[in-house]
Amino acid sequence: MTQRGAPDREVPPAAPLMGDPGPTGRFGEFGGRFVPESLVPACLELEAAFRDAWGDPSFRAELDGILHSFGGRPTPVTECVRLSGELGVRVLLKREDLAHTGSHKINNVVGQGLLARRMGKHRLIAETGAGQHGVATATAAALFGMDCVVYMGEVDTRRQELNVFRMELLGAEVRPVSSGSRTLKDAVNEALRDWVASVGDTHYCLGSVMGPHPYPWMVRELQRVVGDEAREQCRTLLGGRDPDVVVACAGGGSNAAGTFAGFADRTASALVGVEAAGGAALTVGVPGVLHGMRSILMQDEEGQILEAESISAGLDYPGIGPEHAHLAAIGRARYESAGDEEVVEAFGRLARSEGIIPALESAHALAWVLRAAGTPALPTGSTVLVTLSGRGDKDVGQVRDILRATTSGSRR
Amino acid sequence: MTTAAQPAGATAAQPAGATAAIGHLEERLRQMRDGGRKLLVPYVTGGLDDEWLLTVEGLASAGADAIEIGIPFSDPMIDGPTIQEASLRALRRGTTPEGILADLARLDTGTPLVVMTYYNLIAHNGPRRMAGIIAEAGVSGVIVPDLPLEELGPWADAADEAGLATVLLVAPSTPPGRIAAIADRSRGFVYGVGRMGVTGEQAELADSAREVAVRVTAVTDLPVCIGIGVSTPDQAVEVCGVADGVVVGSALVRRLLDGEGPLGAARFVRSLRQALDGGRTRR
Numbered sequence: 001m002t003q004r005g006a007p008d009r010e011v012p013p014a015a016p017l018m019g020d021p022g023p024t025g026r027f028g029e030f031g032g033r034f035v036p037e038s039l040v041p042a043c044l045e046l047e048a049a050f051r052d053a054w055g056d057p058s059f060r061a062e063l064d065g066i067l068h069s070f071g072g073r074p075t076p077v078t079e080c081v082r083l084s085g086e087l088g089v090r091v092l093l094k095r096e097d098l099a100h101t102g103s104h105k106i107n108n109v110v111g112q113g114l115l116a117r118r119m120g121k122h123r124l125i126a127e128t129g130a131g132q133h134g135v136a137t138a139t140a141a142a143l144f145g146m147d148c149v150v151y152m153g154e155v156d157t158r159r160q161e162l163n164v165f166r167m168e169l170l171g172a173e174v175r176p177v178s179s180g181s182r183t184l185k186d187a188v189n190e191a192l193r194d195w196v197a198s199v200g201d202t203h204y205c206l207g208s209v210m211g212p213h214p215y216p217w218m219v220r221e222l223q224r225v226v227g228d229e230a231r232e233q234c235r236t237l238l239g240g241r242d243p244d245v246v247v248a249c250a251g252g253g254s255n256a257a258g259t260f261a262g263f264a265d266r267t268a269s270a271l272v273g274v275e276a277a278g279g280a281a282l283t284v285g286v287p288g289v290l291h292g293m294r295s296i297l298m299q300d301e302e303g304q305i306l307e308a309e310s311i312s313a314g315l316d317y318p319g320i321g322p323e324h325a326h327l328a329a330i331g332r333a334r335y336e337s338a339g340d341e342e343v344v345e346a347f348g349r350l351a352r353s354e355g356i357i358p359a360l361e362s363a364h365a366l367a368w369v370l371r372a373a374g375t376p377a378l379p380t381g382s383t384v385l386v387t388l389s390g391r392g393d394k395d396v397g398q399v400r401d402i403l404r405a406t407t408s409g410s411r412r
Numbered sequence: 413m414t415t416a417a418q419p420a421g422a423t424a425a426q427p428a429g430a431t432a433a434i435g436h437l438e439e440r441l442r443q444m445r446d447g448g449r450k451l452l453v454p455y456v457t458g459g460l461d462d463e464w465l466l467t468v469e470g471l472a473s474a475g476a477d478a479i480e481i482g483i484p485f486s487d488p489m490i491d492g493p494t495i496q497e498a499s500l501r502a503l504r505r506g507t508t509p510e511g512i513l514a515d516l517a518r519l520d521t522g523t524p525l526v527v528m529t530y531y532n533l534i535a536h537n538g539p540r541r542m543a544g545i546i547a548e549a550g551v552s553g554v555i556v557p558d559l560p561l562e563e564l565g566p567w568a569d570a571a572d573e574a575g576l577a578t579v580l581l582v583a584p585s586t587p588p589g590r591i592a593a594i595a596d597r598s599r600g601f602v603y604g605v606g607r608m609g610v611t612g613e614q615a616e617l618a619d620s621a622r623e624v625a626v627r628v629t630a631v632t633d634l635p636v637c638i639g640i641g642v643s644t645p646d647q648a649v650e651v652c653g654v655a656d657g658v659v660v661g662s663a664l665v666r667r668l669l670d671g672e673g674p675l676g677a678a679r680f681v682r683s684l685r686q687a688l689d690g691g692r693t694r695r
Contacts, residue, residue, distance in 0.1 A: 024562065032562075032563055033560065033562060033563065034531055034558045034559060034560070034563055035558060035560060036489070036490045036557050036558055036560070036581070036583070036605075037557075037560050037561075037580075037581045037582060037583040037585075037586060037594070037605065038490075038583035038584070038585055038605055038608055038609075039585075040560045040561075040562075040583075040585075040586070040590075041583075041585045041586065041587060041590075042585070179493075179496055179500075180486065180487065180500075185487065186487075189487055189488075189489050192489050193489065193490075193492070193609075193610045196490065196608060196609055196610055197608055197609035197610070199585065199608065200608075286536070287535070288532045288535055288536055289530075289531045289532045289535050289558070290487060290532060291487075291489070292558070294535070297532075299532070299536060302508050302509060302510075302533070302536070303485075303509075303532050303533045303535070303536025303537065304485065304486040304503065304533075305486045305487050305532070
């Protein structure tokens with residue numbers, strides 16, 4: 001990778017850890033609002049609307065009510081008895097796989113759907129990688145009676161065919177994106193292009209803690225419920241103590257941000273985000289600006305954005321949310337990566353030892369736990385909370401194909 | 413690398429240097445505007461093909477008042493299919509920002525050059541270093557479409573220091589108070605975005621193009637050029653009933669993608685020029 005160029009950093013005012021990033025949307029030197037002028041008024045309007053709604057008890061009560069009666073919240077924390085015995089580390093899972101639509105994405109889309117309705121918008125657009133956010137957005141659109149268009153990289157529509165059909169069943173239109181690398185980053189570009197032309201009646205329901213301000217902040221706040229619930233559930237399970245380590249997978253990083261938000265400034269728990277080895281922005285990336293934000297991005301020596309590539313469509317993003325870049329910079333969280341092979345191993349191991357089939361995305365977090373158990377990062381006898389961001393039903397076909405190819409001797 | 417050979421007829425001029433660029437763009441455009449001429453700013457994607465420098469020279473002799481050169485980026489968020497394809501084609505040829513600028517440094521058309529690029533290609537090198545390289549290439553203005561007023565600071569300072577004019581955009585969605593603030597900070601000219609949407613050819617001029625022109629010309633003395641959705645000589649004349657000029661991108665780049673070459677590009681720009689000159693009496 002390249003040397004970091006001369007930075008154009010400004011000195012930001014000190015903000016509380018995982019708090020309100022203020023009108024500039026800065027997390028340390030990251031974040032901001034790097035969008036075409038056409039979209040600036042929409043971002044300002046959205047920020048004002050979210051600030052207003054988030055401070056309105058009736059909005060919060062309605063959101064909580066829907067997440068409870070429709071979304072299945074609160075999700076439980078499950079103790080992995082057999083796996084803990086095998087690893088010598090107490091493993092707890094925050095079960096977002098049990099939320100409606102099968103992942104944490106529902107928390108975000110119900111919140112943004114309600115907000116869109118409050119703003120008088122009747123059309124939702126979204127990008128999706130693995131299809132989880134697309135399915136969730138299509139679900140919210142059905143729930144609120146809105147039109148819905150989901151942009152999905154052409155490559156991903158093939159990898160996640162069933163999710164395409166699920167979205168269509170829910171009444172959404174899925175538009176395959178054939179520009180660029182035909183994956184998640186290009187789907188974001190295409191959704192932004194749609195939004196520039198449709199901003200009057202359309203809300204862009206962005207799926208992760210990325211994009212221009214207020215998205216990274218808003219999506220983290222809408223996902224904070226994961227971390228807040230988990231913290232209290234852990235304290236009940238652990239006799240008032242917090243887990244030693246809290247782990248979540250990170251593509252854009254929304255389940256990790258929601259999880260970390262519950263722990264960052266209220267506990268001493270170590271925070272670990274796990275990226276896909278082929279999309280490990282925080283391992284191989286450098287600061288840059290893409291999709292409206294300044295963050296850490298995988299780039300070539302000229303500053304062109306590189307294509308991420310991993311087994312999980314949901315983590316195939318060459319960047320990470322700006323707040324994660326900040327948490328890494330100040331050392332409050334650290335970021336690791338997991339390779340495809342160990343991820344498939346973790347996927348099968350959780351299924352066999354605990355009766356839970358995780359999403360391939362979530363299996364990245366588990367893969368790190370398997371690797372780190374018994375090392376100083378996760379010592380024997382310690383307790384780790386893993387956010388299981390989604391269920392693996394969508395990935396079963398893909399894993400079957402990989403395992404068949406492996407056992408038939410054509411490994412690599 | 414952009415390895416386009418020295419185009420026939422180009423003089424191997426020394427890089428113009430920062431001092432030559434200061435005020436060059438704005439002075440030139442004001443002069444033309446005040447002389448009653450409607451401004452024509454064609455856009456071409458840098459490094460698009462082997463002949464792209466010949467194309468630039470051809471546009472200059474066909475009556476362009478300034479030429480906008482796109483430095484291709486992997487993720488052109490505000491561009492429609494035509495410019496996306498051109499960017500991709502250029503990148504596949506190995507085009508790099510520094511290669512384009514090195515090529516431009518060898519040009520001497522007498523027509524001001526403005527480069528358009530996304531902010532990451534600037535941020536990656538650092539604004540100060542990039543401003544220096546751009547200015548040394550003899551370019552006089554820069555358009556960064558994903559850098560709105562609030563994020564302008566580090567770049568605008570570096571650009572000012574290097575004597576580069578940072579051209580800012582006003583959109584149909586921009587509220588009145590903000591238009592004045594943008595026009596106040598813009599240098600060279602103000603780029604009025606003709607329609608809510610990405611770059612691309614349109615069968616008809618959007619009402620918003622005229623509206624933006626009216627609103628921006630009302631608050632600034634800077635030249636105001638309308639781009640995005642201005643595709644034909646008729647549309648150019650129509651919007652110049654209010655605006656000082658037009659930026660024409662996709663309609664020109666599509667001709668290049670279709671293989672019309674420098675001659676076809678020049679022919680098209682000449683037709684825009686003639687139409688605009690015929691409409692001179694409007695103002």
